[in-house]
Amino acid sequence: MEKVVKDYLKAHGYEGSIDENQEKRVNEWLDIFKGPTKKYNISIYNGTKYVKHKIKSLNLPSQICADLADFFFNEKLDITIDKAKVQKPIRECLEQNNFLHNTNKLMQMVKALGTGAIVPYLNNGILKINYIKAPNIVILRANEDEVIDVLFWSKIKTQDGYEYILNMHILDEQEGYIIYNKKIKEEGKSTTNEDLGEAEEIHTYSFLPKFGMLFTPEINNFDINSPYGISCYANALDQIFITDRAYDSMDNEIYLGKKRVYVGTGATTFRIDENGNTIPIFDANDVAFYALPGENNKEIVKESTGDLRIEPISSAVQYNLNLLTSKVGLGHNYYKFKDGEVYVNTDNVISTNSDVYRKIRKQQNITTKAIIDVIYAIAELIGIKQQFSVSVFYDDSIIEDTEKTQKQAQTEFDRKLISNAQYYRDVYKLKDNEARKFAEQMKQEIIEETITDGIEPVEGDE
Numbered sequence: 001m002e003k004v005v006k007d008y009l010k011a012h013g014y015e016g017s018i019d020e021n022q023e024k025r026v027n028e029w030l031d032i033f034k035g036p037t038k039k040y041n042i043s044i045y046n047g048t049k050y051v052k053h054k055i056k057s058l059n060l061p062s063q064i065c066a067d068l069a070d071f072f073f074n075e076k077l078d079i080t081i082d083k084a085k086v087q088k089p090i091r092e093c094l095e096q097n098n099f100l101h102n103t104n105k106l107m108q109m110v111k112a113l114g115t116g117a118i119v120p121y122l123n124n125g126i127l128k129i130n131y132i133k134a135p136n137i138v139i140l141r142a143n144e145d146e147v148i149d150v151l152f153w154s155k156i157k158t159q160d161g162y163e164y165i166l167n168m169h170i171l172d173e174q175e176g177y178i179i180y181n182k183k184i185k186e187e188g189k190s191t192t193n194e195d196l197g198e199a200e201e202i203h204t205y206s207f208l209p210k211f212g213m214l215f216t217p218e219i220n221n222f223d224i225n226s227p228y229g230i231s232c233y234a235n236a237l238d239q240i241f242i243t244d245r246a247y248d249s250m251d252n253e254i255y256l257g258k259k260r261v262y263v264g265t266g267a268t269t270f271r272i273d274e275n276g277n278t279i280p281i282f283d284a285n286d287v288a289f290y291a292l293p294g295e296n297n298k299e300i301v302k303e304s305t306g307d308l309r310i311e312p313i314s315s316a317v318q319y320n321l322n323l324l325t326s327k328v329g330l331g332h333n334y335y336k337f338k339d340g341e342v343y344v345n346t347d348n349v350i351s352t353n354s355d356v357y358r359k360i361r362k363q364q365n366i367t368t369k370a371i372i373d374v375i376y377a378i379a380e381l382i383g384i385k386q387q388f389s390v391s392v393f394y395d396d397s398i399i400e401d402t403e404k405t406q407k408q409a410q411t412e413f414d415r416k417l418i419s420n421a422q423y424y425r426d427v428y429k430l431k432d433n434e435a436r437k438f439a440e441q442m443k444q445e446i447i448e449e450t451i452t453d454g455i456e457p458v459e460g461d462e
Contacts, residue, residue, distance in 0.1 A: 001018050001020075001023060001138075002153075002155060002164070004164045004184055004186060004191060005018075005138070005151075005153050005164070005166070006018065008151075008153075008166055008182060008184070009138065009151065012168070012180070014138075014140055014151075017138060017140050018138055019223075019226060019228065021222070021223065022222075022223065022226060022228050023135075025222060025230070025231075025234070026113050026114070026134050026135055027135070029112055029113050029114070029231040029233070029234060030112065030113060030135070032061050032231075032233070032237070032240070033061050033062055033065065033109075033112040033113075035057065035059060035062075036054070036055065036057040036059075036244075039241065040054055040055040040057060040244070041053075041054050041055075042054075042055060055244055055245060055248045056244065056247060056248040056251050057244045057247070057248075058243065058244060058247050058342055060240055060243065060244075060324065060342070061112065061233055061240060062108075062112075063342065064111070064232065064233060064324075064325075064328050064330065065108040065109070065111040065112045065232065066108050067330065067334075067344065068107075068108075068111045068232060068328070068329065068330065069104050069105075069107035069108040069110075069111060070104070071360055071363070071394075071395075072107055072363060072364065072367050072394060073100055073103045073104035073107050074100075074104070074395055075100070076394070076395035076397070077100060077392070077393070077394060077395065078392070078393040079091075079094070079371060079375065079390065079391075079392055079393075080390070080391045080392075080393065080431075081375070081388050081389070081390055081391075082388055082389050082391075083386060083388040085386070086379065086384055086386055086388045089382060089384070090375060090378055090379060090382075090384075093120075093127045093129075093378050093382065094378075096127070097127070097128065097129040099129065102129070102131050103118065103131065105131070106118065106131040106132075106133070106214065107214065107367075109133045109134070110134075110214045110215070110216060110229070111216060111231070111232045112231055112232070112233075113133060113134035113135070113231055114134055114215065114216050114220070114228055114229030114230040114231050114234070115134040115137055115213070115214070115215055115216075115228050115229045116131070116132060116133055116134060116137075116213075116214040116215075117130075117131075117132040117137055117150070117152060117211050117212065117213050117214065118130075118131060118132075118211065118212040118214070118370060118371075118374045119131075119132055119152055119167065119210065119211045119212075120210065120211075120374055120377050120378050120381055121167075121210070121381070122381050127378060127381060127382055129374075130152070130154075130167075132152045132154075134228070134229075136152060136153050136154055137150065137151070137152060138150065138151040138153070139227045139228065140168075140170075141171075142227035146209075146213070146369075147209075147211075147213045147227060148171050148209075149168075149169060149170050149171060150168070150169050150211065150213075151166065151167070151168045151169075152166075152167045152168075152169075152211070153165065153166045153167065158185070160185075160187045161185065161186045161187035161188065162185075162186045163183065163184070163185050163186070164182075164183070164184040164185075164186065165181075165182075165183055166180075166181065166182040166183075166184070167179065167180075167181055168180040168181075168182075169209065169210060169211060171207070171209075175203060175205055176203075176204055176205050176206045176207045176208075177204045177206060177207065177208070177209060177210060178201065178202065178203055178204070179201075179202040179204060179210065180200065180201055180202075181196055181199050181200055181201075181202070182196070182200065183196060204380070206380055208373070208376050208377060208380060209373055209377065210377045210380075210381070211373065211374075211377065212369070212370030212371060212372075212373040212374040212377070213370055213373075214366065214367065214370050215228075215229035215366055216229040216230060216231070216232055216363070217359060217362035217363050217365075217366060218230055218232070218234075218235075221235070222234070232328045232329060233327075233328050235327060236324055236327035236328050239320060239323050239324040239327055240324060242320050242323075243317060243320040243321055243323075243324055246313065246316040246317045246320050247317050249313055249316075250313045250314070250317070250340070314337060314338075317337045318336070318337045321335050321337055321342070329356060329359045329360075330356065331354060331355070331356035333345055364394055367392075368392045371390070371392050372390045372392065375390045376390070396429070397429070405426060405427065406426075406427050408426075409422075409423050409426040409427050410423075419439070420439035420442065420443070421435040421436045421438075421439040422435070424438050424439060
């Protein structure tokens with residue numbers, strides 16, 4: 001942790017609040033997310049000496065985190081407020097801050113590092129949102145249900161050094177949240193505090209937090225009392241490495257299986273052309289040929305072609321991929337290894353009675369709370385006094401067998417167990433008002449068609 005941050009916390013009575021073990025784990029997970037680590041640089045003994053080798057990688061951690069993030073923050077995420085006058089200004093704030101795109105990127109890092117935060121604030125009267133990653137979060141107080149006190153910080157490179165921005169949220173039991181802001185400039189070994197005026201200490205007189213916390217749903221098995229989350233692949237590091245070893249063996253297989261021509265020394269000698277020039281029989285730079293030393297091999301020319309084991313190795317990669325995706329919450333057979341690349345298996349259906357579905361629901365519960373906290377924080381910041389409720393709807397099509405749902409809805413409709421409107425809610429995912437309007441529209445069109453055909457219309461269910 002940066003000395004400036006440690007000194008700031010110490011000055012406010014929070015010395016020792018930094019979890020150094022968690023910090024080390026986060027740094028390790030971040031290195032893995034960025035790409036192959038030092039572990040991938042190995043030495044192989046070839047009988048004569050150790051030869052350096054870098055294991056090739058599929059870079060699965062970043063792909064896994066991106067695919068998991070898409071379950072929650074995609075174009076079908078719907079944040080609905082029951083008051084239209086409230087929904088409009090808040091939606092404008094979210095759009096102006098590119099909320100969907102930035103939260104998707106943040107969720108990728110939450111999956112990689114375990115923790116993240118969405119922090120709205122006012123900048124000269126304009127609503128802005130910060131998206132804070134795990135290394136820049138220090139939890140100061142928390143209980144089983146929520147984070148109470150927290151410090152967010154950032155470090156920015158400047159022309160003369162660095163600029164630190166510290167944003168601390170402390171809940172006072174009497175008057176609500178107090179937000180402390182500090183901007184510290186560091187040049188060499190000296191630091192100076194920039195005067196922020198009234199913004200240095202903001203009394204919100206509200207018990208609602210001005211941040212939304214994101215975590216992975218798994219228990220931190222490295223420290224069960226820690227308020228921080230863990231990386232989605234924290235307990236799957238062996239599976240990642242083994243999968244990459246299998247992938248690397250495919251490249252090695254192709255290299256070792258290439259055709260070679262072994263020739264005796266007699267075949268590598270020179271000949272004289274009609275002009276008296278000495279010309280080698282074989283190009284000395286051609287790697288397809290290998291000269292065998294010794295007089296006994298003078299006339300030998302022998303081919304060697306190995307049988308490639310591409311299919312068995314591809315199966316090994318797929319087998320280990322399945323183990324890995326099961327560990328990280330994507331489920332068995334989520335990825336398909338084909339033509340040397342990893343693709344999402346489009347034939348895969350996530351059952352509502354699966355571990356994957358339950359893990360997605362756990363993450364949705366955490367994400368929903370964070371979003372709702374942010375929405376209420378935005379409302380207070382922009383001066384909305386009206387009471388309202390927030391609902392968050394996710395893209396359920398990614399975790400639902402739509403064909404089964406449609407058949408079930410059709411059966412229930414045929415048995416008069418559900419109305420037309422409910423059928424449209426179940427099958428087409430329409431909201432209440434939309435489903436009713438669509439049902440009424442379909443009823444009217446059916447009546448008009450039956451009249452045109454000369455058939456007496458029959459009243460149907462709504």
